Amino acid sequence: xxxxxxxxxxxxxxxxxxxxxxxxxxxxxxxxxxxxxxxxxxxxxxxxxxxxxxxxxxxxxxxxxxxxxxxxxxxxxxxxxxxxxxxxxxxxxxxxxxxxxxxxxxxxxxxxxxxxxxxxxxxxxxxxxxxxxxxxxxxxxxxxxxxxxxxxxxxxxxxxxxxxxxxxxxxxxxxxxxxxxxxxxxxxxxxxxxxxxxxxxxxxxxxxxxxxxxxxxxxxxxxxxxxxxxxxxxxxxxxxxxxxxxxxxxxxxxxxxxxxxxxxxxxxxxxxxxxxxxxxxxxxxxxxxxxxxxxxxxxxxxxxxxxxxxxxxxxxxxxxxxxxxxxxxxxxxxxxxxxxxxxxxxxxxxxxxxxxxxxxxxxxxxxxxxxxxxxxxxxxxxxxxxxxxxxxxxxxxxxxxxxxxxxxxxxxxxxxxxxxxxxxxxxxxxxxxxxxxxxx
Amino acid sequence: xxxxxxxxxxxxxxxxxxxxxxxxxxxxxxxxxxxxxxxxxxxxxxxxxxxxxxxxxxxxxxxxxxxxxxxxxxxxxxxxxxxxxxxxxxxxxxxxxxxxxxxxxxxxxxxxxxxxxxxxxxxxxxxxxxxxxxxxxxxxxxxxxxxxxxxxxxxxxxxxxxxxxxxxxxxxxxxxxxxxxxxxxxxxxxxxxxxxxxxxxxxxxxxxxxxxxxxxxxxxxxxxxxxxxxxxxxxxx
Numbered sequence: 001x002x003x004x005x006x007x008x009x010x011x012x013x014x015x016x017x018x019x020x021x022x023x024x025x026x027x028x029x030x031x032x033x034x035x036x037x038x039x040x041x042x043x044x045x046x047x048x049x050x051x052x053x054x055x056x057x058x059x060x061x062x063x064x065x066x067x068x069x070x071x072x073x074x075x076x077x078x079x080x081x082x083x084x085x086x087x088x089x090x091x092x093x094x095x096x097x098x099x100x101x102x103x104x105x106x107x108x109x110x111x112x113x114x115x116x117x118x119x120x121x122x123x124x125x126x127x128x129x130x131x132x133x134x135x136x137x138x139x140x141x142x143x144x145x146x147x148x149x150x151x152x153x154x155x156x157x158x159x160x161x162x163x164x165x166x167x168x169x170x171x172x173x174x175x176x177x178x179x180x181x182x183x184x185x186x187x188x189x190x191x192x193x194x195x196x197x198x199x200x201x202x203x204x205x206x207x208x209x210x211x212x213x214x215x216x217x218x219x220x221x222x223x224x225x226x227x228x229x230x231x232x233x234x235x236x237x238x239x240x241x242x243x244x245x246x247x248x249x250x251x252x253x254x255x256x257x258x259x260x261x262x263x264x265x266x267x268x269x270x271x272x273x274x275x276x277x278x279x280x281x282x283x284x285x286x287x288x289x290x291x292x293x294x295x296x297x298x299x300x301x302x303x304x305x306x307x308x309x310x311x312x313x314x315x316x317x318x319x320x321x322x323x324x325x326x327x328x329x330x331x332x333x334x335x336x337x338x339x340x341x342x343x344x345x346x347x348x349x350x351x352x353x354x355x356x357x358x359x360x361x362x363x364x365x366x367x368x369x370x371x372x373x374x375x376x377x378x379x380x381x382x383x384x385x386x387x388x389x390x391x392x393x394x395x396x397x398x399x400x401x402x403x404x405x406x407x408x409x410x411x412x413x414x415x416x417x418x419x420x421x422x423x424x425x426x427x428x429x430x431x432x433x434x435x436x437x438x439x440x
Numbered sequence: 441x442x443x444x445x446x447x448x449x450x451x452x453x454x455x456x457x458x459x460x461x462x463x464x465x466x467x468x469x470x471x472x473x474x475x476x477x478x479x480x481x482x483x484x485x486x487x488x489x490x491x492x493x494x495x496x497x498x499x500x501x502x503x504x505x506x507x508x509x510x511x512x513x514x515x516x517x518x519x520x521x522x523x524x525x526x527x528x529x530x531x532x533x534x535x536x537x538x539x540x541x542x543x544x545x546x547x548x549x550x551x552x553x554x555x556x557x558x559x560x561x562x563x564x565x566x567x568x569x570x571x572x573x574x575x576x577x578x579x580x581x582x583x584x585x586x587x588x589x590x591x592x593x594x595x596x597x598x599x600x601x602x603x604x605x606x607x608x609x610x611x612x613x614x615x616x617x618x619x620x621x622x623x624x625x626x627x628x629x630x631x632x633x634x635x636x637x638x639x640x641x642x643x644x645x646x647x648x649x650x651x652x653x654x655x656x657x658x659x660x661x662x663x664x665x666x667x668x669x670x671x672x673x674x675x676x677x
Contacts, residue, residue, distance in 0.1 A: 004549055011537045344533045347494055348547040348594070349522020351515050434494040437529055437606075 001354075002361065009362035012338075019334055020366070023327050027370025027416055030323030032377035035401075035409040037309075037316035039382060042408075043399045044305040047296060048199040049135060055097075056133065057264070058298040059255040059291070061086055061275060065234035066285035078289045079232050080203050080302075081251040090274060091127075095267045096257035098129035103227045103253055104201060104211060110178035111166055121162065122228070123179070123213040124201075125220060131157065131188070133258050134200055139163075141173035141188035144216060148187075152218035157188040162212040179213065180223055196398055199295065201254050202302045204229050207393045227252050249283075259292070268292055320412060324419040332424040335359055342428055343436030355429040363421025364414060371413025378409070441602060441633045442468040442491060447500035449486050449656070460486040461497065462656040468635060470601070473628040475644035476637045478653035484637045485606065487653065491635065492525055492604045493517040505601055522550050526595030526632075528624075530607035532587040534579040540566070540590050541575040547598045558597075565597040566590075569623065585616030592623055603627065605636040609643055621646050 013020040047053050062070070062078035063086065069075035082090075087101035102124055109121040124130070131143030140163075144155045156177065163172055163186075172186045190210075198206045219225060224242050231252040237244035245252075259267055271290040278284045293301065335342075342355055350358075382399050390396045449461035460483050468474050478484050489495035490502070493509060502509050505524055509517070526547075527533075534543045544565055548558045566572045569589040579587050588608060595603055605624065609617035621643055628634050636647060644650050651658050 001549070001552075015537060340533070341535050344535060345546060345550075346518070347492070347521060347527050347533075348598075349518050349550040351518040351550070353515075354518075354550060432495070434489040437494070437527075437531075437533060 001357075005358045005361040006365060008358055009365040012334075012362055013366070016334065019330065023330055023334075023366050023420075024370040024373065026323045026327045026330075027367050027413065027420075028373035028377060030320035030416060031371045031374025031409060031413055032381060034313075034316040034320040034412055035375060035378035035405065036381040036385070037313045038408055038412075039378065039401055039405045040385065040399050041305060041309045041313040042402075042405055043196045044309060046196070046404070048195045048197055048299075049295070052133075052135060052258070053295040055258050055260055056295040057257050057259050057267075057292045058295070059090070059257055059271070060293070061271065061284070061291075062286050062289035063249055063251070063278075063284050064286055069286075070232070076289070077301075078291055079251040081230070081232065082253050082255050083249060083251050084246045084253055086274075086278075087253045087255055090255070090271065093267070093270050095263050095270055096259055097263075098133040098258040099256065100127040100130040100133060101217060101253045101255050102126040102130060102201070104204075104229045105225045106228045107179050107213065107215075107223075107225070109162070109213065115165065121179075121213050122208075122211040123215055124211040125215055125217045125225060127217050129258070130200075130214065130256075133256060137191040137193055139189045139191040140171040141186070143214075144187050149216050149218060152216040152222075154182055154184045154219075155187045155216065156184040157190060157214040158186055159190045159210065159212045160192055163189045179215070182223065184215070194395075194397055196400065197299070197304050199299060199304075200256065201229070202299060202304055203254060205393070206302075206304060207389075207395065207398055209395055221246075229254075257292070264292060317412075320416055321419065324416040327420040328423055331363060331421055332427060335424045335428040339428070339431050340436045342431050343433040346431070346433035347437060352429040355431075356425045359425035359428055360418070360421055363425065364417040367413045367417025367420070368410075370416075371409060374413070375406070375409050441470040441472070441505060442466065442635065443501075443503040444491070445501045447490065447502055448498045449483075449490055449495070450498045460656050461490065464500070464657060466651065466658055468633060470633055471628070471631050472649060473625070473634045473647045474636070475647035475650045476635060476653060477639070477641075477644055477650060482653040483656040484653055486656070488604055488606050488635075488637055492527060493521050518550075522547055522598070524601045526598055526600035526603045528588070528591050528595060528603060528605040528608045530610040532579070532584075532591045532611075534587055534590055534594075536579055539576050539578060540571060540582070540593075543579065543590055544594045544597050547594060551598075561597045561599075562593075565593040568596055569593045583616070584612050585619055588612060588616070588620050589623065592620070592627075596627065601633060603632055603634045603636075605634060605638075607638055608636065609638070609640060617643065 059082065060078045060080065061082055063083060064070045064079055070077060070079045091099060091101060105123050105125055106120045107123040108118050110118045128144050128146045128149050139160060143157055144153065147153065148155050156179065163169060166172065166177060167175060172189055175186050176183045177186055193210060198208060198210055229252065231250050233248060233250035235249045237248035237250065239247060257267065268290065272288060275284050275288055275290060345355060379401055382401055385399055386396050389398045444464055444466045447461055447464040448459065451458040451460055464487065476484055476487065490497045504520065509520065535546065541562055544562045545558060548561060563572065566575055569592055571586060571589055571593060574582060574586065579590065582590065608624070609620050612620060624634060624636070625646060638644050653659070
């Protein structure tokens with residue numbers, strides 16, 4: 001019966017091509033706008049690592065000024081990063097399955113002379129666990145092991161783009177690369193990895209691409225690596241320079257731990273005990289305020305999805321609803337003009353449900369045709385949007401239309417068809433057949 | 441086959457109450473061919489709508505093929521219309537966008553018959569009315585008589601127990617009228633009950649029994665001295 005209803009729907013669409021075009025166009029416009037803005041929001045709101053997001057936790061401790069809270073819209077929140085000295089101490093815990101303190105720096109990369117001049121490359125200073133913790137994909141080799149952390153050993157992981165630049169895309173594992181004043185051995189080359197949101201560090205520009213180089217954290221001291229990220233301080237460092245920063249109350253390290261659910265409380269207890277000990281030596285003057293926040297909660301707290309984008313997505317959905325409601329009138333007029341045919345079908349044995357379903361199928365067919373055109377239009381809109389975003393963050397792929405968004409667009413199309421068509425279909429299925437049989 | 445006893449149909453507005461059928465009683469045996477006549481406004485169409493379960497009625501009893509249909513729900517009435525009743529209308533009531541084949545297919549679609557069964561029924565029905573060669577024509581490509589034959593084929597495909605015909609020759613010339621009446625007679629000879637509303641005495645004469653309606657009731661013309669047969673028929677011819 002579905003195929004029969006589809007055939008009847010196609011005949012109906014052909015019967016009045018102009019009206020059909022207007023209705024399909026209305027749905028297409030609504031779907032295009034709503035899909036584009038929903039896709040834009042989805043780019044920021046989607047779970048960047050669904051297979052692990054529930055075990056990845058971001059760690060914060062409140063070592064801030066006792067006289068005033070850490071700046072921000074919520075005075076109860078601790079600083080967004082932790083101090084170096086606290087990172088060193090809490091990294092001694094064996095409760096997390098994996099853990100890594102980290103920060104971003106800009107280091108000078110020296111390609112061979114035939115390739116080009118030295119250039120600054122964004123570099124992530126991190127520990128060995130970083131790669132497995134965030135499931136980084138490798139094209140060649142792998143991350144370094146924990147012995148390299150301790151040394152530290154002069155090893156690096158580079159991304160695909162850097163490998164293309166330095167080694168023409170060849171397997172470069174074991175080859176040497178000069179960074180600043182040292183030679184490092186490449187142990188791994190990342191495969192293409194472009195999360196829309198740089199979820200492991202949302203303390204600064206989180207839509208920029210991941211770093212080009214990954215280096216053992218402990219080169220911090222020997223290379224005197226400076227952070228290129230945010231630093232928050234409230235107290236003068238006791239020493240000048242990097243050494244002063246390392247023993248100061250300045251917070252500039254992002255700290256991640258991988259904790260299965262049954263270890264979270266133990267880890268919180270561990271942090272509480274640590275802060276308790278520190279209080280005894282005069283640190284952590286504020287009330288105990290540690291946070292061990294799951295990944296998605298942390299992204300939400302950091303407002304990774306800007307309110308403006310959410311508002312635009314909501315408005316676009318309202319626009320679709322308005323389109324559907326406007327089309328309701330056109331569909332009602334179209335269906336009522338067909339009352340004599342409906343009278344005949346009812347006389348010949350069609351139930352009200354049969355008539356309702358026939359017309360709902362027609363509405364959904366219109367919606368799916370409009371939806372398909374709308375999706376094509378939204379792809380064009382997304383391309384334009386990405387071109388514009390590229391001029392701001394130098395990435396052409398921020399907003400991506402993925403299978404989830406395709407499903408959403410189809411669901412929105414069907415919903416729009418239902419909203420536009422349910423009332424007209426209900427009205428015509430209530431038509432008394434006897435009235436219209438004489439006037440056909 | 442069709443037993444109506446004291447059936448009433450009242451149309452009410454804020455100001456007027458119209459008794460379209462008043463204590464209407466009619467009994468039609470299985471296999472009968474009955475012609476229903478009467479002047480405009482006498483209740484013929486209302487009777488046909490009620491008899492065909494296209495309209496509800498306000499009181500009385502109605503047994504159709506042994507089943508009391510007085511208090512059936514809409515779905516049950518649709519089912520009976522689909523399986524037991526065939527309609528032939530004055531204006532043919534074919535669906536203009538559908539080919540002849542698809543028009544005949546309409547009632548079968550609501551019976552959930554398998555496709556081969558439907559196809560066989562449609563082809564047989566079109567053959568019976570002599571329109572096999574026109575199966576892929578649209579109604580607008582056919583003459584009035586051919587369109588009415590398609591409508592009759594639509595009825596035949598459903599193989600109903602009762603055919604309700606509402607002035608089936610009203611829009612046809614005399615030659616085509618004869619064709620259609622011949623066809624209806626042949627169908628009746630196969631055992632199908634036919635109740636036909638008509639204004640035409642010639643058509644009515646081909647039925648086995650004629651009944652006359654006046655003011656929503658069946659009347660015996662000979663028992664109403666103030667009315668003779670001729671003025672009524674003349675008045676509506």
